[in-house]
Amino acid sequence: MGENKEYITYPDEKGSINISEEVVAVIAGSAAMETEGVAGLYPSRDISELLGKKSLHKGVRVRVDENAVTVDVYIMVELGPAINEVAMNVQQNVASAVEATTGFNVAAVNVTVSGIQIKKEQQK
Secondary structure, eight states: OEEETTEEEEEETTEEEEEEHHHHHHHHHHHHHTSTTEEEEOOOOOHHHHTTOOOTTTTEEEEEOSSOEEEEEEEEEESSSOHHHHHHHHHHHHHHHHHHHHOOOEEEEEEEEEEEEOOHHHHO
8 A cells, every 4th residue: 555645545456546535534534423422523733724725524634654544533522421432432433434445454543532512401
């Protein structure tokens, strides 16, 4: 597996398959959002955001080395569930979704809990 700026290239016996890093990030973000206890994705601060570049996958970064993909996910959790359990479930869900959908090996899923969201009924 190689890296070509914005695409992950997977050599195949009939040629090569190129999957956009953004596609992988959207898959990862979707899997994270489906995890119970996740209130939302938290936009990571990177240079593209500082320059005003819009992204469909804020809160997720994908890095590629020669053999695997590493996913960084920044989330907000709901107040109530154990944060470490929510984070571990995010790791499992993201790794499973990326591997099942793309066929790439996932080396790691790093979860950063960047905030907590209090439900409106809990605020009263």
